[in-house]
Amino acid sequence: LKTLNPYDLFDVRSLLSEEERAVQDSVARFTDERVLPIIGDCFDQGRFPTELIPEIADMGLLGCSLPEQYGGAGLNGVSYGLICQELERGDSGIRSFVSVQSSLCMYPIYAYGSEEQRMRWLPDMARGKVIGCFGLTEAHGGSDPAAMKTRAVKDGGDWVINGSKMWITNGSVADIAIVWANTDEGVQGFVIEKGTPGFTTQEIKHKMSLRASVTGALFFDNVRVPDANRLPNVKGLKGPLGCLTQARYGITWGPIGAAIACLDEVLAYTKERILFGRPVAATQSAQIKMADMARRITAGQLLVLQLGRLKDAGVMQPQQVSLAKWNNCRLAIDIARECRDLLGGAGITTEHGAIRHALNLESVITYEGTETVHQLVIGRELTGINAF
Numbered sequence: 001l002k003t004l005n006p007y008d009l010f011d012v013r014s015l016l017s018e019e020e021r022a023v024q025d026s027v028a029r030f031t032d033e034r035v036l037p038i039i040g041d042c043f044d045q046g047r048f049p050t051e052l053i054p055e056i057a058d059m060g061l062l063g064c065s066l067p068e069q070y071g072g073a074g075l076n077g078v079s080y081g082l083i084c085q086e087l088e089r090g091d092s093g094i095r096s097f098v099s100v101q102s103s104l105c106m107y108p109i110y111a112y113g114s115e116e117q118r119m120r121w122l123p124d125m126a127r128g129k130v131i132g133c134f135g136l137t138e139a140h141g142g143s144d145p146a147a148m149k150t151r152a153v154k155d156g157g158d159w160v161i162n163g164s165k166m167w168i169t170n171g172s173v174a175d176i177a178i179v180w181a182n183t184d185e186g187v188q189g190f191v192i193e194k195g196t197p198g199f200t201t202q203e204i205k206h207k208m209s210l211r212a213s214v215t216g217a218l219f220f221d222n223v224r225v226p227d228a229n230r231l232p233n234v235k236g237l238k239g240p241l242g243c244l245t246q247a248r249y250g251i252t253w254g255p256i257g258a259a260i261a262c263l264d265e266v267l268a269y270t271k272e273r274i275l276f277g278r279p280v281a282a283t284q285s286a287q288i289k290m291a292d293m294a295r296r297i298t299a300g301q302l303l304v305l306q307l308g309r310l311k312d313a314g315v316m317q318p319q320q321v322s323l324a325k326w327n328n329c330r331l332a333i334d335i336a337r338e339c340r341d342l343l344g345g346a347g348i349t350t351e352h353g354a355i356r357h358a359l360n361l362e363s364v365i366t367y368e369g370t371e372t373v374h375q376l377v378i379g380r381e382l383t384g385i386n387a388f
C-alpha cells in the first residue's frame with residue numbers, strides 16, 4: 001500500500017495546476033518560517049504582527065486576484081483559496097487581515113469604484129502602504145444589515161455621514177474605511193480617510209478570540225466627504241453583500257488550514273505521550289477521533305476545490321459559498337476543540353496551537369454571516385421560503 005499524506009488523503013493537490021501549487025508552497029513557507037515562530041506570543045499579547053505586512057505585500061497576497069495594473073497578481077480563485085488556507089494554518093487573524101484588505105476593501109473599490117478611485121487607492125493598498133477596513137456591521141444587529149442606521153445625506157457636492165459601526169477588523173488602525181450607509185437612493189459605499197473631521201475609532205479590548213488581529217468600532221459625527229469618495233457603481237445591499245461573497249469564499253478555505261494545524265499537532269503529541277504503558281495514538285479512541293478529523297478535512301478540501309473551480313468558471317453562487325462556509329467553519333472549530341482535548345492540560349496554553357485556533361474560530365464561525373445565517377440561506381434555497 002502507498003502511504004498517504006495525512007493532511008491530503010485524497011491527493012487533492014494533484015488536482016492543482018503548477019501555478020496553484022507554487023502559490024501554496026510559497027505561502028506555506030511564509031507561515032512556517034515567519035508566522036508560526038511568533039504567533040503564540042502575538043496572541044498572548046493581543047498584538048497583530050504589523051511587521052509582517054511588508055512581506056505579505058511583497059508576496060503579492062494583497063488583492064492577489066486583481067489585474068496587475070492595479071497592483072494585483074491576477075491569480076485565480078483557487079490560488080486565493082490556497083493562500084487563505086495556508087495563512088490560517090498560521091492564525092485566523094493573519095488570514096483575516098488579508099481577507100479584509102483584499103476582498104472587503106480592494107474588491108469594492110475595483111468592482112464599484114471609478115477608474116480614478118481605483119488608481120488612487122489600489123496600488124498603494126497592494127503594496128501594504130494603505131490599510132483598509134470594511135464597515136457594515138452595527139451594534140444593534142450584524143446579521144440584519146438591512147436595519148442599518150448609519151446615514152449619508154447629500155449636501156451640495158459633499159455627503160454628510162452620521163452613525164457608527166461595530167466589530168470592524170483593522171478598524172482602529174486602518175488608513176481608509178469602506179463604510180456602507182443608507183441614503184435616499186439606498187445603501188451606498190463611501191471611502192472615509194483616517195483623520196477626516198468627525199471620524200473617530202476605538203479599539204475593542206478584552207477579546208478572547210482573534211487576539212492577533214485588531215478589532216474596532218467606528219464613529220461618524222457629521223463626517224463630510226466629497227462625492228469623489230462615494231463608490232459610484234453600486235446601490236443597494238447587493239453592494240456590501242457582493243463583497244461578502246468574495247470574502248466568505250476565502251473563509252471557506254481558511255479554516256481547513258486551522259484544522260490541519262491542529263491535527264498535525266495532535267498526531268505528533270499522541271505518538272509521544274505514553275499513558276498506561278503505550279502511546280495515546282495507539283488507543284482505538286484516539287485513532288477514531290483523529291481518523292474522523294481527517295475524514296472531515298478531506299471532505300472540506302474537496303468541497304472548496306469544486307467551489308473554487310465554479311468561481312473560476314464564473315458560475316459560483318452565493319448559496320454555495322454559504323454551504324461551504326458553514327461546513328468548513330463547523331468542521332474546523334469542532335476539530336480544534338477535540339484536539340485541545342487530546343492535548344490534555346498541555347492544550348490549555350498557547351504553547352500549543354489548538355486552543356488558539358479554537359478560540360479564533362469562534363469569531364470565524366460568527367463573522368461574515370453566522371452559522372445560523374448560512375443554514376437559513378440553504379434552508380431558503382431548499383424550500384423557497386424565506387425564514388429570516
Ligand code: TGC
Binds near residue numbers: 095100142368377388
Ligand atoms: P436581500 O435583502 O434579499 O438582498 C439584497 C440584494 O443583495 C443580493 N444578494 C447578494 N449579492 C451578492 N452576494 C450575496 N451573498 C448576496 N445575498 C443577497 C440580492 O440578490 C439582492 O439584490 P437586488 O438586486 O435584488 O437588490 O438579502 P438576503 O435576504 O439575501 O440577505 C439576508 C441575509 C441574512 C442572508 C444577509 O443580510 C446576510 O448575509 N447577513 C449577514 C451579514 C454579514 O455577513 N455580515 C458580515 C459583515 S463583514 C464581516 O463580518 C467581516 S469579518 C472580516 C474578517 O476579519 O475576515
Ligand code: FAD
Binds near residue numbers: 134
Ligand atoms: P447578531 O446578528 O445579533 O446575532 C446574534 C445571534 O442571533 C447569533 O447566534 C445569530 O446566529 C442569531 N440569529 C440571527 N438571525 C437569526 C434568525 N433569523 N434566526 C435565529 N437566530 C438568528 N463586521 C464588519 O462589518 N466588518 C468587519 O471587519 C468585521 N470584523 C469582525 C471581526 C470579529 C472578530 C468579529 C467577532 C466580528 C466582525 N464583524 C465585522 C461583525 C460580524 O459580521 C458580526 O458579528 C456578525 O455578522 C453577527 O452579527 P452580531 O454580532 O451583531 O450578532
